[in-house]
Amino acid sequence: xxxxxxxxxxxxxxxxxxxxxxxxxxxxxxxxxxxxxxxxxxxxxxxxxxxxxxxxxxxxxxxxxxxxxxxxxxxxxxxxxxxxxxxxxxxxxxxxxxxxxxxxxxxxxxxxxxxxxxxxxxxxxxxxxxxxxxxxxxxxxxxxxxxxxxxxxxxxxxxxxxxxxxxxxxxxxxxxxxxxxxxxxxxxxxxxxxxxxxxxxxxxxxxxxxxxxxxxxxxxxxxxxxxxxxxxxxxxxxxxxxxxxxxxxxxxxxxxxxxxxxxxxxxxxxxxxxxxxxxxxxxxxxxxxxxxxxxxxxxxxxxxxxxxxxxxxxxxxxxxxxxxxxxxxxxxxx
Amino acid sequence: xxxxxxxxxxxxxxxxxxxxxxxxxxxxxxxxxxxxxxxxxxxxxxxxxxxxxxxxxxxxxxxxxxxxxxxxxxxxxxxxxxxxxxxxxxxxxxxxxxxxxxxxxxxxxxxxxxxxxxxxxxxxxxxxxxxxxxxxxxxxxxxxxxxxxxxxxxxxxxxxxxxxxxxxxxxxxxxxxxxxxxxxxxxxxxxxxxxxxxxxxxxxxxxxxxxxxxxxxxxxxxxxxxxxxxxxxxxxxxxxxxxxxxxxxxxxxxxxxxxxxxxxxxxxxxxxxxxxx
Amino acid sequence: xxxxxxxxxxxxxxxxxxxxxxxxxxxxxxxxxxxxxxxxxxxxxxxxxxxxxxxxxxxxxxxxxxxxxxxxxxxxxxxxxxxxxxxxxxxxxxxxxxxxxxxxxxxxxxxxxxxxxxxxxxxxxxxxxxxxxxxxxxxxxxxxxxxxxxxxxxxxxxxxxxxxxxxxxxxxxxxxxxxxxxxxxxxxxxxxxxxxxxxxxxxxxxxxxxxxxxxxxxxxxxxxxxxxxxxxxxxxxxxxxxxxxxxxxxxxxxxxxxxxxxxxxxxxxxxxxxxxxxxxxxxxxxxxxxxxxxxxxxxxxxxxxxxx
Ligand SMILES: Nc1ncnc2c1ncn2[C@@H]1O[C@H](COP(=O)(O)OP(=O)(O)O)[C@@H](O)[C@H]1O
Ligand SMILES: [Mg+2]
Numbered sequence: 001x002x003x004x005x006x007x008x009x010x011x012x013x014x015x016x017x018x019x020x021x022x023x024x025x026x027x028x029x030x031x032x033x034x035x036x037x038x039x040x041x042x043x044x045x046x047x048x049x050x051x052x053x054x055x056x057x058x059x060x061x062x063x064x065x066x067x068x069x070x071x072x073x074x075x076x077x078x079x080x081x082x083x084x085x086x087x088x089x090x091x092x093x094x095x096x097x098x099x100x101x102x103x104x105x106x107x108x109x110x111x112x113x114x115x116x117x118x119x120x121x122x123x124x125x126x127x128x129x130x131x132x133x134x135x136x137x138x139x140x141x142x143x144x145x146x147x148x149x150x151x152x153x154x155x156x157x158x159x160x161x162x163x164x165x166x167x168x169x170x171x172x173x174x175x176x177x178x179x180x181x182x183x184x185x186x187x188x189x190x191x192x193x194x195x196x197x198x199x200x201x202x203x204x205x206x207x208x209x210x211x212x213x214x215x216x217x218x219x220x221x222x223x224x225x226x227x228x229x230x231x232x233x234x235x236x237x238x239x240x241x242x243x244x245x246x247x248x249x250x251x252x253x254x255x256x257x258x259x260x261x262x263x264x265x266x267x268x269x270x271x272x273x274x275x276x277x278x279x280x281x282x283x284x285x286x287x288x289x290x291x292x293x294x295x296x297x298x299x300x301x302x303x304x305x306x307x308x309x310x311x312x313x314x315x316x317x318x319x320x321x322x323x324x325x326x327x328x329x330x331x332x333x334x
Numbered sequence: 335x336x337x338x339x340x341x342x343x344x345x346x347x348x349x350x351x352x353x354x355x356x357x358x359x360x361x362x363x364x365x366x367x368x369x370x371x372x373x374x375x376x377x378x379x380x381x382x383x384x385x386x387x388x389x390x391x392x393x394x395x396x397x398x399x400x401x402x403x404x405x406x407x408x409x410x411x412x413x414x415x416x417x418x419x420x421x422x423x424x425x426x427x428x429x430x431x432x433x434x435x436x437x438x439x440x441x442x443x444x445x446x447x448x449x450x451x452x453x454x455x456x457x458x459x460x461x462x463x464x465x466x467x468x469x470x471x472x473x474x475x476x477x478x479x480x481x482x483x484x485x486x487x488x489x490x491x492x493x494x495x496x497x498x499x500x501x502x503x504x505x506x507x508x509x510x511x512x513x514x515x516x517x518x519x520x521x522x523x524x525x526x527x528x529x530x531x532x533x534x535x536x537x538x539x540x541x542x543x544x545x546x547x548x549x550x551x552x553x554x555x556x557x558x559x560x561x562x563x564x565x566x567x568x569x570x571x572x573x574x575x576x577x578x579x580x581x582x583x584x585x586x587x588x589x590x591x592x593x594x595x596x597x598x599x600x601x602x603x604x605x606x607x608x609x610x611x
Numbered sequence: 612x613x614x615x616x617x618x619x620x621x622x623x624x625x626x627x628x629x630x631x632x633x634x635x636x637x638x639x640x641x642x643x644x645x646x647x648x649x650x651x652x653x654x655x656x657x658x659x660x661x662x663x664x665x666x667x668x669x670x671x672x673x674x675x676x677x678x679x680x681x682x683x684x685x686x687x688x689x690x691x692x693x694x695x696x697x698x699x700x701x702x703x704x705x706x707x708x709x710x711x712x713x714x715x716x717x718x719x720x721x722x723x724x725x726x727x728x729x730x731x732x733x734x735x736x737x738x739x740x741x742x743x744x745x746x747x748x749x750x751x752x753x754x755x756x757x758x759x760x761x762x763x764x765x766x767x768x769x770x771x772x773x774x775x776x777x778x779x780x781x782x783x784x785x786x787x788x789x790x791x792x793x794x795x796x797x798x799x800x801x802x803x804x805x806x807x808x809x810x811x812x813x814x815x816x817x818x819x820x821x822x823x824x825x826x827x828x829x830x831x832x833x834x835x836x837x838x839x840x841x842x843x844x845x846x847x848x849x850x851x852x853x854x855x856x857x858x859x860x861x862x863x864x865x866x867x868x869x870x871x872x873x874x875x876x877x878x879x880x881x882x883x884x885x886x887x888x889x890x891x892x893x894x895x896x897x898x899x900x901x902x903x904x905x906x907x908x909x910x911x912x913x914x915x916x917x918x919x
Contacts, residue, residue: 017759028775123389125631129638140903141896142851144858148874148892155881230430234489236386238445238496239418241411252435271764275855279878286767290859293770301771309762328435328476 011313018309019302023067026298027060034080054080054299067302076306077299081292086303090285094307095178096166097273097284103181103200104207104269111208112215116254120223121246131216139213143272147206147279154202162199164281171195203280207272214265215258222254229253256327263319267312335402337362337532338383338500343396345378345387345556352378352391353556360500360532365523367547367564368536369579375556376536377426380502383534384421385413400500419447422493424503424522428485428510432477438488439473445496460491464521483514487521494525501526502534507542519546540583544568552576639911642904649901656717664711665697668868672706677884680709703873703887704880713890715868720850720898723784727849728842730788735795736838740826742796743803750800757793765790769852773861787852795841802834836913843906847899854895870895 034050051057054077055066070077076086119131141149154161162168166180173192175183181200184193226232227250235245277286285304292300324330338360345353353375360366368376381387383398385405398405400420405413422445425431432441442460443453450456454473461469464487477485486506493501503522507515523546526533535547543550543564550567552559552575560573571577656663674691678684681695692698700709742753769786776782806829850870857871858878870891877888 014758014762017755018762021759022763022771025771025775125634128631129634133638137900140900142848142899144851144855145892145896145899148878148888149896151878151881152885152889152892155885230425230427231433233381233386234423234425234431234492235433237384237417237421237423239414241414249433249436253433256435267761271766274764274766274770275858278859289767290770293767293774294859294861296774305763305767308764308767312762326435329478 007317011310011317014313015306015309019068019071019306020064022302022305023064024060026301027063054078071306076303079292079297079300081295081297081300086299089288089300090303090307092178093283093285093288095180096282097277097286099179099181100200100204100207100273100277100282100284101270103204105211105266107204108208108211108215108269111212112219115212115216116220116223117246117251119220120227120250121243123242131220135213135216135220137213138209139217141210143206143210143269144275144279146209147203147276150202150206151279161202163202166199166283167196168199203276203282206279207269207276210272211262211265211269215262218261219254219258222257223250226250226253252326256323259319259323259326263315266315266319270308270311270315336360337364337401338534339397339399340379340383341397341399343379343382343398344394345375345382345391346394347391351394351556353382355396356553356556356558357561358534358551358558360534362499362532363526363530364549365526365533365535365547367543367550368534368553369538369540369543369550370553370559371538374553376538376553377504378556379553380423380504380534380536383500384423384502385417386423418445418496420499422496422498422501424486424490424493424501424506426505426508428482428489431489432485434477437474437476438480442473442488442492442495445492447497456495460495461488463494464488464491464525466491482510483518486510486514486518490518490521490525494529494531497529498531500532500534502536504536505538508538522546540568540580552579639908643908646901646904646906646908649897650905653717653721653898653901656714657721660715660718664708664714665699666708666711668707668711668715670707672702675702675706677704677880677887678702678706679884680886700890701884701886703876704884709873709887709890712868712873713870713894716870716873716891717894719780719867719869720853723780723787723853724846724850726784727787727791727852728845730784731791731845731849732795732838732842734788734792735797736799736831736834738792739796739799740803740830743800744807744826744830746804753796753800757796760790760793766852766855769856770859770861773856778856778861783853783856784849787849791845791848794845795838798837798841799834802837803830806830806833836910839913840906840910843902843909847902850895850898854891 034047034054034056038047038050048057055063058066067077074087076090078084079086079089082089115131115135119128122128151163154163167173173180173184173189177183181193181196184190184196223246227246232245232249235249240248273282273284274286274289276282277284278290281287285307289301289304291297292304336359338358340356340358342355342357343353344351344355356375356379358366358368358379368379370376378387378391381391382393383405387393393406400416403416405416408416432438438461439454439457442457446453446456457473458469461472466472466484466487472480472484472488477488480488490506493503506522507518510518519542522533522535535543537543547564549562550564551561552567552573554575560567560571560576562572567576568580571580675698678690678698678701680701681699684690684695684698684701687693687695698708698710700713702708703712738753742750769790772786772789773782776786803826853869854871854874857869858875860875873891874888874895877884877886877891881888
């Protein structure tokens with residue numbers, strides 16, 4: 001119970017720190033959002049009115065206090081670019097980002113587990129070297145470059161493959177939520193799901209490759225280490241096959257170091273959505289963030305940065321809990 | 335027919351020999367001691383019999399028969415099935431021989447013979463049999479809550495619970511506190527007597543051999559130096575190396591004596607001499 | 612920058628017993644050769660750009676728009692040139708020579724990469740060493756700052772900062788360094804903490820060394836191999852981030868001959884002229900892989916523990 005309170009407290013402290021930093025940085029950005037909203041030749045009076053409307057006529061600390069008070073009521077202010085509540089924009093676009101992140105993480109996990117288990121199970125030098133080499137390559141090249149490579153490859157060799165957007169606007173389907181992939185799955189609209197996947201798979205793959213490589217390296221190393229332990233030899237004397245031992249004995253132990261690494265890498269993946277969304281015109285909060293910066297949409301940037309920070313923190317917490325759950329030695333000490 | 339018959343078994347580690355033409359016979363209900371210094375190849379012999387050699391160690395010659403079946407001729411799947419049914423290992427280091435991520439009962443239940451009706455009950459019965467206190471609670475817990483001695487008891491239970499014909503105990507007390515060594519030794523002997531398994535007891539301690547074994551095999555440098563009935567070897571060691579080994583062992587009736595290690599050069603000379611004549 | 616964080620810091624493999632180890636050794640040597648070749652080419656291009664480049668990298672030519680690379684160019688008459696190899700890698704949508712832009716782009720890549728890596732390493736080493744060596748509140752403050760830093764998506768942060776400082780070469784360099792110093796700080800802090808607990812530091816204290824001299828003499832040499840590797844990685848990261856900033860049109864004023872500008876331009880015209888994007892992407896990939904390979908290999912050769 002005490003632990004819970006401490007973690008909640010530290011979440012709020014970090015978020016507060018993030019919000020102060022971003023608030024101060026943003027007030028120093030040259031170029032002001034009001035000029036961008038005004039039609040050419042607007043009067044000073046109109047400008048002053050607008051500044052008052054968005055609270056930009058007060059001092060920076062005063063602005064921060066007002067902003068913080070509103071945030072306490074989940075009011076992140078109005079976007080100057082879209083003239084809509086920031087909260088509404090974020091809620092509208094977050095699902096697209098979450099789906100992309102989820103899909104990418106899923107791909108990364110499947111690839112990493114498949115390759116690590118395969119390498120350790122086969123125990124063949126050439127296969128091990130090949131998997132090490134692939135992982136090294138996938139990890140050295142950042143997701144931004146993977147995206148460009150995919151875009152190039154599609155243009156040259158598979159022009160039918162879409163490289164922009166979430167779906168074809170001409171064949172747009174009706175969805176009750178913005179979680180298109182999930183919704184099409186749970187409502188059994190599999191052809192719609194397949195069509196959506198065609199759009200999602202390339203950005204998700206680009207995001208997932210470095211993460212997949214990172215997990216593979218740690219998991220494979222941990223599996224190899226576990227397979228050298230005495231309990232594996234004892235399991236052999238119980239007549240278990242090598243695959244059964246890898247899956248039944250080594251994997252659980254190898255999960256422990258893997259969880260710790262994966263959470264760190266997952267935050268990189270989420271940070272990566274900012275660019276990947278831009279590259280594939282994916283309508284999530286990442287691409288929205290870039291356009292908000294370019295248009296000096298301060299309230300929107302603040303809101304999105306806080307959302308990212310919150311997600312990062314939650315992932316860290318979740319991984320700590322998972323870590324405890326995975327390691328029985330920690331579980332009983334509580 | 336003997337329970338286990340190892341015929342001139344040789345092992346190699348990428349070209350270098352690890353075992354050289356080792357012979358060993360174990361009868362049902364017999365405790366066969368295997369002694370020798372660290373590195374003599376005792377563990378490798380045990381692993382070869384079980385079929386769990388490290389990847390780079392290979393059998394380069396000889397045969398292993400368990401109740402007449404040629405183990406080396408079996409296909410991997412058949413060998414595993416036979417291993418599960420007929421053989422078991424009591425490992426050297428109880429701290430690392432239990433999977434830290436699985437409960438005691440899970441690691442015990444999987445060795446129970448096919449057709450066991452109530453696995454849970456059986457596990458607790460076996461934990462009771464090796465005299466682990468509050469067995470019901472221990473069964474549900476993970477290995478890290480148990481002391482080394484308790485873990486070794488759980489491992490002994492696991493070895494005998496599969497109702498094997500042959501149990502290989504690889505220095506089962508070496509990693510334990512002196513205070514629990516005797517209890518564990520007695521427990522193993524007691525379990526062996528009750529179940530009537532053949533037991534290959536690996537140790538570097540002739541004192542222990544003298545106490546519990548029926549026959550002894552002395553090993554050095556991957557070779558068998560001498561094989562004899564236990565009382566014969568203790569009283570009339572035939573080979574100079576065995577004599578030196580015996581002289582270096584503190585005997586219960588001559589407490590405080592001996593304990594000087596055998597100089598390696600001397601050993602080598604003795605072995606060479608044995609080879610000559 | 613996001614996933615660039617995940618650059619491997621895997622230990623090199625030494626000695627050679629098993630077949631696997633021997634092949635790993637061979638591969639490691641091959642990587643070193645490849646890395647040196649890549650870095651050498653990059654440096655030569657950067658240093659001698661004006662002499663190597665066949666054309667002015669910023670010169671438009673409306674008659675030479677979107678000309679394919681020489682070996683694919685089968686319509687010389689249309690472009691009105693005699694020798695396709697005058698423009699080996701073709702031209703972009705303004706008729707500028709892709710080859711020349713690529714070569715001049717290497718120049719900017721080297722400038723940005725090396726300056727950022729130096730600045731970030733300097734700041735990171737100083738702050739990390741302070742935190743690790745003095746501990747207490749110094750460590751608390753610095754570690755807290757690192758925590759807050761890591762709660763921002765780095766790409767977004769760099770975009771915001773560049774928007775704030777203006778899109779000049781200097782500001783791009785400063786921004787990337789300001790974001791990436793934590794990478795060095797974390798490594799140095801952890802290592803200094805570890806080294807500090809060892810006896811020889813106490814011995815140095817007792818024989819009366821000043822804190823600074825102890826740091827420089829006893830601690831830094833131990834961190835050096837890892838720092839060298841990180842330094843090489845950081846060069847690659849900085850070059851990538853510059854490209855990213857160009858890509859969202861926030862770097863060195865557009866039109867300059869940078870790989871980022873070429874990629875951004877190439878992405879726009881990818882359906883008409885894929886080569887505009889393909890060659891800078893290829894150059895970037897090879898540069899990053901070369902830097903990685905060299906960093907890994909150098910760490911292996913510098914670190915007596917790993918080499919043994
Ligand atoms: N995992 C292994 N891989 C390769 N060689 C080994 C391994 N373990 C032991 N050896 C070698 O095999 C020989 C016999 O070792 P071992 O049977 O463990 O000796 P003992 O159990 O009698 O102390 C030793 O020379 C040792 O160097
Ligand atoms: Mg041994």
